[in-house]
Amino acid sequence: MTETSFNQSVIDEFRANQGKVGGYFEGSELLLLTTTGARSGKPHTVPLGFVRHEGDLLIVGSNMGAPAHPAWYHNVLAHPMVQVEVGAEEYQAVAVPAEGARRDRLFAQVVAVEPGYGDYQRGTTRVLPVVVLERNDPAPGEGPAEVRTLADKILEVHVWLRGQLRHVAAETEAYFARRDASQAALPGLGLQIRQHCLAFCQALEFHHTGEDTHVFPGVEAYHPHLKDALDRLRAEHRSVARLQQSLAGLIADVGSADPEVFRTELARMSMELTAHLDHEEETLLPLLAEVPFPPGPPPAA
Structure with a gap:
């Protein structure tokens, strides 16, 4: 065998x-x-x-x-x-x-x-x-208590994404504290930071691809007056994709980075990414609150 x-x-x-x-x-x-x-x-x-x-x-x-x-x-x-x-x-x-x-x-x-x-x-x-x-479970009190609608599912994903950003920020602070104490570049958190950053970026890309391919066309079919708003979200997705690439490049250089410059850039990127998630929730979630998740079988012909 x-x-x-x-x-x-x-x-x-x-x-x-x-x-x-x-x-x-x-x-x-x-x-x-x-x-x-x-x-x-x-x-x-x-x-x-x-x-x-x-x-x-x-x-x-x-x-x-x-x-x-x-x-x-x-x-x-x-x-x-x-x-x-x-x-x-x-x-x-x-x-x-x-x-x-x-x-x-x-x-x-x-x-x-x-x-x-x-x-x-x-x-x-x-x-x-x-x-x-x-x-991947969210912290107690975060996210929906139970995922029953598409709005719940999107909120659950957003809560997880925010958690990964917090992981990256906390781990880089711990890394810089150890590096400052030893006055040298240290192993021990570089790979951990990279994995959480990569997980965030890949999950966000998958999430946005799903929205662009499946969620947005479905919303447009029932709410054609929201086309302009959804087009703006699609454009935001392209901007966020560029921001993801910048974040990955920033994390890749954590070992030699100036701590203050790194903190400033990470804070800026995190703020922009969080603002995007906030805007999606404000725009999309009310429209998806009645859409069951997982979706049921299509209606009989």
């Missing part, structure tokens, strides 16, 4: 039995991780062991001690947004590889629970990546 067919048999058994798998994995906790291919852009699902840590899940790019990182690790570096299945539960998460001392601390915690990962590390010269799967 090839590795691909073996993985598929595990995936099928996992989904048929609400996360329970027998055979070699009898008694082990597994999750299914669905990533987006770094080159193909297609979804790829793999079964992985994991360790729970402070509300998040830790996975290790062990590749059974092979000299190269597993394909899924390269995928999450390119596309941090992933789908996680644990037991009967399924949710989105941001995959954030740990760096430096944090990685070492988390790896020690993993090995304390699953000693086999220590054997894999001793069998290879590469440092096994430890990836934190950060669930």
Whole structure:
């Protein structure tokens, strides 16, 4: 049996039995991780062991001690947004590889629970990546209590996007504080900042593409008098896309950036992006408050 067919048999058994798998994995906790291919852009699902840590899940790019990182690790570096299945539960998460001392601390915690990962590390010269799967749930009190309409869904996405911007701001402040204390560029948060920024930018692009392709034409069909307002939102989407590119470039240079210049630019970009989300909510949400989500079957002819 090839590795691909073996993985598929595990995936099928996992989904048929609400996360329970027998055979070699009898008694082990597994999750299914669905990533987006770094080159193909297609979804790829793999079964992985994991360790729970402070509300998040830790996975290790062990590749059974092979000299190269597993394909899924390269995928999450390119596309941090992933789908996680644990037991009967399924949710989105941001995959954030740990760096430096944090990685070492988390790896020690993993090995304390699953000693086999220590054997894999001793069998290879590469440092096994430890990836934190950060669930996308909004903070308590944020977002709709229940998603029942398209307006609720858009608001839920906006709340998550704002949260990612706050992540980036908080992490850059922590990075600059550590850099100032050591008087040198430091590893430890650069990749974490990058992953949250990339997750924000990719999610926002996907969200806007969905609005331009599906939501706006549907709204126009029922509210033709809103065409000018929706055209302005489309133009805003193009401006926001340019702003996203500038934000990604800014984050890429965080290691050598002047803190005050960086803070000023990040604050400006965050303000513009937040203003766009505010404007969308004011313009769109009242119109979509009666549209069910997920959409039901089309009416019978």
